[in-house]
Amino acid sequence: xxxxxxxxxxxxxxxxxxxxxxxxxxxxxxxxxxxxxxxxxxxxxxxxxxxxxxxxxxxxxxxxxxxxxxxxxxxxxxxxxxxxxxxxxxxxxxxxxxxxxxxxxxxxxxxxxxxxxxxxxxxxxxxxxxxxxxxxxxxxxxxxxxxxxxxxxxxxxxxxxxxxxxxxxxxxxxxxxxxxxxxxxxxxxxxxxxxxxxxxxxxxxxxxxxxxxxxxxxxxxxxxxxxxxxxxxxxxxxxxxxxxxxxxxxxxxxxxxxxxxxxxxxxxxxxxxxxxxxxxxxxxxxxxxxxxxxxxxxxxxxxxxxxxxxxxxxxxxxxxxxxxxxxxxxxxx
Numbered sequence: 001x002x003x004x005x006x007x008x009x010x011x012x013x014x015x016x017x018x019x020x021x022x023x024x025x026x027x028x029x030x031x032x033x034x035x036x037x038x039x040x041x042x043x044x045x046x047x048x049x050x051x052x053x054x055x056x057x058x059x060x061x062x063x064x065x066x067x068x069x070x071x072x073x074x075x076x077x078x079x080x081x082x083x084x085x086x087x088x089x090x091x092x093x094x095x096x097x098x099x100x101x102x103x104x105x106x107x108x109x110x111x112x113x114x115x116x117x118x119x120x121x122x123x124x125x126x127x128x129x130x131x132x133x134x135x136x137x138x139x140x141x142x143x144x145x146x147x148x149x150x151x152x153x154x155x156x157x158x159x160x161x162x163x164x165x166x167x168x169x170x171x172x173x174x175x176x177x178x179x180x181x182x183x184x185x186x187x188x189x190x191x192x193x194x195x196x197x198x199x200x201x202x203x204x205x206x207x208x209x210x211x212x213x214x215x216x217x218x219x220x221x222x223x224x225x226x227x228x229x230x231x232x233x234x235x236x237x238x239x240x241x242x243x244x245x246x247x248x249x250x251x252x253x254x255x256x257x258x259x260x261x262x263x264x265x266x267x268x269x270x271x272x273x274x275x276x277x278x279x280x281x282x283x284x285x286x287x288x289x290x291x292x293x294x295x296x297x298x299x300x301x302x303x304x305x306x307x308x309x310x311x312x313x314x315x316x317x318x319x320x321x322x323x324x325x326x327x328x329x330x331x332x333x
Contacts, residue, residue: 022137022164029127032124036128040066042192047185050183060078062074063120064196066201083097083098088111093107094203095293096210099305100269100302105203106283107282110284117174117183117185117286126146127144127146144160146160154322157177171186227306229263231325234257237256248266249265249267250264259315263308265308266307268302268306268307290303297312
């Protein structure tokens, strides 16, 4: 009789915990699918920490999304005076660099062509699409481990934690094959189905707003030093390093095993007026610390007052992204 009562009490406890506690993986995934279909967009704020260098780099991120394809992502690092914004509206995709008073427009499918660590719908899609995902209901939320589709293939797998109440992402850890955390994002504010006015995603309006918030790059010259990539393809080595007479430009030449490439680093100049470049081809590349543009065997980006140009007829796009992303080692110092 006592044994029967004990079993009955245990069963009631399990039922009680189930009723007020966690959902099953099947239920959560089903709810996520419904959420993606029903939501009209969102606003979110987050902090992103990169652990790819000797010193962590932390960015404040502000994200707006309006279905089906309007985006506004602001990326700021106060320590490096680094500020960029990426916009997508009916006119195309724009990369804005306020400190240099420059903007760049091109046709692209961004962000649909890869995973995006700071876009909530991208993270939810990664969960839904991975049939091999793992699931755990923890005290702080539902935790999924999934495969990734990031442009940087060193970002091999990710741990996504969802809020138990609304199933929105609260944090993301992106790891390499050895489970070392390279990128961590923590969402601090989230508003689902947010409202946007007609000019919310207008390029000129956002550029002017960014210019008002971020002062132009200081005219006084900082010491210009070369930055070397931490990742170099096997069999490839630094062949030559040339610095201009005025010290404002460095050219690094790497050769070997049919995987040669050149990196040009040049002190950036503030444009006298908004500089708009329009290209029919090209794609946005998330290097973690900056947005880059990949086009015709070249990858370009700006960071901390320096313009970078990576060019190669030998490297694949993945290798070029890996080389550029690895240059945070020195940039993080």
